[in-house]
Amino acid sequence: MPPSDETLADPDTPFAVVELSRAQRNAERLARRMRDLGVSLRPHTKTAKALPATALMHGSKPGPITVSTLAEAEAFADGGYTDITYAVGIDPHKLPRVVALLRRGITVRVLLDSVAQASAVTAAAREAGLRIPSLIEVDCDGHRGGVLPDDPALLAIGRQLHDCLDGILVHAGESYFATTAAAQREAAAHERDVAVAAAQRLRDEGLYAGTVSVGSTPTAHATDDLAGVTEVRAGNYIFFDLVMAGLGVCRVEDLALSVVVTVIGHRPEHGWILTDGGWMALSRDRGTANQAVDQGYGLVTDLDGTLLPGLVVTGASQEHGILTARDGHPLPDLPIGTRLRILPNHACATAAQHASYRIVENGRLTDTWQRISGW
Amino acid sequence: MPPSDETLADPDTPFAVVELSRAQRNAERLARRMRDLGVSLRPHTKTAKALPATALMHGSKPGPITVSTLAEAEAFADGGYTDITYAVGIDPHKLPRVVALLRRGITVRVLLDSVAQASAVTAAAREAGLRIPSLIEVDCDGHRGGVLPDDPALLAIGRQLHDCLDGILVHAGESYFATTAAAQREAAAHERDVAVAAAQRLRDEGLYAGTVSVGSTPTAHATDDLAGVTEVRAGNYIFFDLVMAGLGVCRVEDLALSVVVTVIGHRPEHGWILTDGGWMALSRDRGTANQAVDQGYGLVTDLDGTLLPGLVVTGASQEHGILTARDGHPLPDLPIGTRLRILPNHACATAAQHASYRIVENGRLTDTWQRISGW
Numbered sequence: 001m002p003p004s005d006e007t008l009a010d011p012d013t014p015f016a017v018v019e020l021s022r023a024q025r026n027a028e029r030l031a032r033r034m035r036d037l038g039v040s041l042r043p044h045t046k047t048a049k050a051l052p053a054t055a056l057m058h059g060s061k062p063g064p065i066t067v068s069t070l071a072e073a074e075a076f077a078d079g080g081y082t083d084i085t086y087a088v089g090i091d092p093h094k095l096p097r098v099v100a101l102l103r104r105g106i107t108v109r110v111l112l113d114s115v116a117q118a119s120a121v122t123a124a125a126r127e128a129g130l131r132i133p134s135l136i137e138v139d140c141d142g143h144r145g146g147v148l149p150d151d152p153a154l155l156a157i158g159r160q161l162h163d164c165l166d167g168i169l170v171h172a173g174e175s176y177f178a179t180t181a182a183a184q185r186e187a188a189a190h191e192r193d194v195a196v197a198a199a200q201r202l203r204d205e206g207l208y209a210g211t212v213s214v215g216s217t218p219t220a221h222a223t224d225d226l227a228g229v230t231e232v233r234a235g236n237y238i239f240f241d242l243v244m245a246g247l248g249v250c251r252v253e254d255l256a257l258s259v260v261v262t263v264i265g266h267r268p269e270h271g272w273i274l275t276d277g278g279w280m281a282l283s284r285d286r287g288t289a290n291q292a293v294d295q296g297y298g299l300v301t302d303l304d305g306t307l308l309p310g311l312v313v314t315g316a317s318q319e320h321g322i323l324t325a326r327d328g329h330p331l332p333d334l335p336i337g338t339r340l341r342i343l344p345n346h347a348c349a350t351a352a353q354h355a356s357y358r359i360v361e362n363g364r365l366t367d368t369w370q371r372i373s374g375w
Numbered sequence: 376m377p378p379s380d381e382t383l384a385d386p387d388t389p390f391a392v393v394e395l396s397r398a399q400r401n402a403e404r405l406a407r408r409m410r411d412l413g414v415s416l417r418p419h420t421k422t423a424k425a426l427p428a429t430a431l432m433h434g435s436k437p438g439p440i441t442v443s444t445l446a447e448a449e450a451f452a453d454g455g456y457t458d459i460t461y462a463v464g465i466d467p468h469k470l471p472r473v474v475a476l477l478r479r480g481i482t483v484r485v486l487l488d489s490v491a492q493a494s495a496v497t498a499a500a501r502e503a504g505l506r507i508p509s510l511i512e513v514d515c516d517g518h519r520g521g522v523l524p525d526d527p528a529l530l531a532i533g534r535q536l537h538d539c540l541d542g543i544l545v546h547a548g549e550s551y552f553a554t555t556a557a558a559q560r561e562a563a564a565h566e567r568d569v570a571v572a573a574a575q576r577l578r579d580e581g582l583y584a585g586t587v588s589v590g591s592t593p594t595a596h597a598t599d600d601l602a603g604v605t606e607v608r609a610g611n612y613i614f615f616d617l618v619m620a621g622l623g624v625c626r627v628e629d630l631a632l633s634v635v636v637t638v639i640g641h642r643p644e645h646g647w648i649l650t651d652g653g654w655m656a657l658s659r660d661r662g663t664a665n666q667a668v669d670q671g672y673g674l675v676t677d678l679d680g681t682l683l684p685g686l687v688v689t690g691a692s693q694e695h696g697i698l699t700a701r702d703g704h705p706l707p708d709l710p711i712g713t714r715l716r717i718l719p720n721h722a723c724a725t726a727a728q729h730a731s732y733r734i735v736e737n738g739r740l741t742d743t744w745q746r747i748s749g750w
Contacts, residue, residue: 012445012469014750046693068655068694070387088694089639091651092712094387113640116711144695145640145649173692264464265488265520274520276466280443281750284659284724317548318421318723319443319463320519336491337467348693349659352728355749374730375387375656 006365008303008358009339013262014281016354017341018053018239018369019305020361022256026237027056030220039226040064042085042213044235045072047348050357050369051079053238066233070097075372077106085109085213087169087233089137089145092120099128109166109211113137113147118160125164133166135211136202140194141187143173149198158207167211167230168202170195175218179247179292184222191219196228218249239347242299246291252299252307257351258341260303261321263334273334275313277321277342282313285349297321298342298350304363305341308332313342381740383678383733384714388637389656391729392716393428393614393744394680395736397631401612402431405595414601415439417460417588419610420447422723425732425744426454428613441608445472450747452481460484460588462544462608464512464520467495474503484541484586488512488522493535500539508541510586511577515569516562518548524573533582542586542605543577545570550593554622554667559597566594571603593624614722617674621666627674627682632726633716635678636696638709648709650688652696652717657688660724672696673717673725679738680716683707688717 008017034041043057046068054065054076064083067073073084074097082105086098090110101108112118112134125132136157139146147153158165172191178184191214199209214226215233217240226232239257240250261277279297288295297313300323310329315322321342325331334340344350351357351371359367383392409416418432421443429440429451439458442448448459449472457480461473465485476483487493487509500507511532514521522528533540547566553559566589574584589601590608592615601607614632615625636652654672663670672688675698685704690697696717700706709715719725726732726746734742 012472012750013466088651089649091388091637091639093637097387114711117639120711139642142645144692144697145642262466262468264466264492267514267520270517274464276463279660279724280727284661285654286659317519322519336489336495349654352655375389 007363008260008360008365010365011358013260013339014277015260016351016357017258017260018357018359019256020359020366022254023053023056023238026240026250026254026256030234030237031057031059033221034232037223037226039229040231042066042231042233043238044068044087044233045076047235047351048238049351049372051076052369057238064231066235069375070094071374072372073101073108077101077104083107085135085169087111089113090117090121092117095120095124095132098132099124099130102130102132107133109133109135111135111137111169112157113145115153115156115160118157121164122160122162132164134161134164135167135169135213138168138170138194138198140170140172140191141174144171146170149194149201154198154201155205155207158202158205165202165208167209167213168195168198169213170198172216172219175216176243176247178218181222181248184218184247184249185224188219188223189225192223192226192229199228217244218247221249236347239351241347242295242343242345243287243291246288246293246295252343255343257347258301258343259350261340261342263336263338263340265336271324271331273323273331275321275323275340276319277313278319279316280318281353282316282321282342282344283346283349283353285346287346295345298344301341301343303339303341308340382738383635383735383740385740386733388635388714389652390635391726391732392633392635393732393734394631395734395741397629398428398431398613401615401625401629401631405609405612406432406434408596409607412598412601414604415606417441417606417608418613419443419462419608420451422610422726423613424726424747426451427742427744432613439606441610444750445469446749447747448476448483452476452479458482460510460544462486464488465492465496467492470495470499470507473507474499474505477505477507482508484508484510486510486512486544487532488520490528490531490535493532496539497535497537507539509536509539510542510544510588511540513543513545513569513573515545515547515566516549519546521545524569524576529573529576530580530582533577533580540577540583542584542588543570543573544588545573547591547594550591551618551622553593556597556623559593559622559624560599563594563598564600567598567601567604574603592619593622596624611722614726616722617670617718617720618662618666621663621668621670627718630718632722633676633718634725635714635716638711638713638715640711646699646706648698648706650696650698650715651694652688653694654691655693656728657691657696657717657719658721658724658728660721662721670720673719676716676718678714678716683715
């Protein structure tokens with residue numbers, strides 16, 4: 001595209017912006033780690049939901065991906081991606097869309113943790129005359145779905161799936177609460193151990209478990225031994241966010257996503273600066289609320305990305321953000337019209353409030369990435 | 376449009392649905408109230424962000440509206456609305472879009488609470504050779520922006536605006552925390568008193584205050600005397616939500632917006648039913664968290680809209696909702712594939728997670744309403 005003269009001072013606020021060099025650095029960091037560990041990386045598209053972001057994670061050519069919706073699967077299939085894991089427990093009603101993708105030659109793996117789902121999958125596969133590759137979700141820490149690795153249901157599901165069985169998938173939800181490097185390494189080891197043991201149980205029964213899939217952004221960055229694992233999933237790391245910084249998985253300087261907002265008012269009697277960045281632009285996510293440092297609805301930088309010390313988004317209504325100063329910092333003098341960038345708690349949630357991202361490189365807006373929306 | 380055979384059992388979940396008869400009833404209730412009180416209603420489009428929803432609020436013909444973004448103003452102008460108040464403090468950078476609307480013959484009023492903004496407005500008006508009608512935001516309860524009614528700034532802003540001055544606007548943010556009918560009536564009376572007094576102060580200085588605008592969903596439903604007020608703004612009431620039900624402004628049976636989700640798993644050892652309705656479909660809003668009854672991420676009904684007693688969405692990750700039973704109710708037997716409807720905490724936030732609404736009448740899907748997105 002032609003060189004742009006636009007900068008972060010130009011589009012009307014609020015808008016979402018991706019600092020390309022940071023996203024590239026984040027992508028390369030995990031890709032290098034996985035290469036060193038000799039394990040395939042299957043990035044999750046659920047955070048950015050944008051083809052160019054996933055291209056960065058894969059070094060520019062399509063590769064294996066994880067998706068959170070069939071809308072993502074369909075959009076990435078259109079974009080040349082042929083190896084897709086749909087990592088939300090399958091609703092049988094959605095199987096026709098999975099079958100349609102399989103008929104296009106796209107490998108779409110579904111996820112399930114019950115005999116009822118396995119029966120629906122095998123019935124749909126029989127009817128369609130094709131194999132629906134399926135992963136059994138195994139629970140390692142009680143945070144969401146999955147069968148326990150020693151539950152007899154694991155084998156019953158495997159038998160019901162029969163030749164649709166492709167392996168197992170584990171997600172260490174607990175790792176988002178692991179606040180030390182040691183706890184994250186432990187969560188990663190546990191995630192791996194559960195995954196490998198569950199796959200082995202299936203194999204011991206003569207069942208197929210080619211895929212042994214683990215992952216979360218914290219465990220992917222903490223693990224140093226993936227023996228027995230065939231692939232790692234992670235998604236948030238392309239942008240990172242204050243939750244990940246609070247866990248020590250990244251530094252605040254690694255956050256690639258921010259929202260540009262404008263100062264629209266002052267309430268000195270309350271110690272407030274008002275902006276046009278409310279929850280509609282930032283999301284209602286308060287993911288740092290239970291961390292050691294509660295970052296409100298986000299931290300504040302100037303347009304160049306330099307943190308304004310002590311300034312926090314402490315309140316948000318639909319189209320208003322309230323900035324206050326903490327830790328004894330004075331409230332800075334930010335006149336009406338001043339533009340700021342807000343670093344979000346939770347990149348997945350903040351990104352979801354926007355239809356697209358402006359891409360910034362060396363202060364210039366060089367591109368726009370469209371997000372995939374809906375289900 | 377042709378009659379549809381589609382029902383809530385047909386589209387893939389999650390999706391947002393509006394029960395048309397409830398939205399109509401909610402719209403008529405406030406319209407009747409305002410007619411009885413002899414005051415103009417200026418519905419806020421920020422909740423539904425859909426032209427057909429606002430048409431209901433106005434009895435099918437365009438009338439005065441309030442918007443939260445210029446994207447709403449532009450879309451409603453395209454839809455035949457010519458009297459628009461943009462009720463977020465004006466960012467001077469956005470004035471060219473206001474001017475463009477004014478040049479199309481659309482009356483767009485801007486809001487401001489500082490001399491700096493007033494100077495920007497009058498400069499833009501002078502440059503464009505037109506009047507930019509402006510309301511001064513007056514604060515009645517310290518919840519967001521606005522000048523205090525006795526602040527000398529009120530008059531300074533009025534003088535700076537000169538012939539752009541159109542009047543004043545007050546919003547009783549406190550009313551969302553007024554938990555009794557008496558407290559809501561008091562908030563409404565205070566909102567009115569502050570508005571009328573501020574307008575009078577301007578008039579006493581020879582300044583123009585034709586518009587005296589008040590409103591919030593709780594105060595609009597509580598007020599019984601609007602002497603001196605020229606218009607009432609409210610928006611949430613078209614859908615209502617659990618926050619409003621918790622305040623007693625509506626009943627749970629009045630909630631017109633819900634999200635249809637599907638059961639995708641069970642964790643009996645945790646007392647959980649898992650659905651495909653996570654925060655991406657429901658939003659992260661926890662507006663009832665500080666009310667007398669915390670409704671989690673929402674209450675649960677069957678597809679016909681009958682509440683499942685004691686069932687609450689107590690957890691949400693991006694694409695997973697966790698339902699648990701409370702108050703001694705047993706966890707109901709809801710097999711994989713069962714569809715449910717979730718009644719949201721905060722309609723504005725939940726609606727914002729969706730690009731459109733399916734419209735349901737007597738169990739049939741009869742229409743789709745597109746939402747206006749972005750800024």
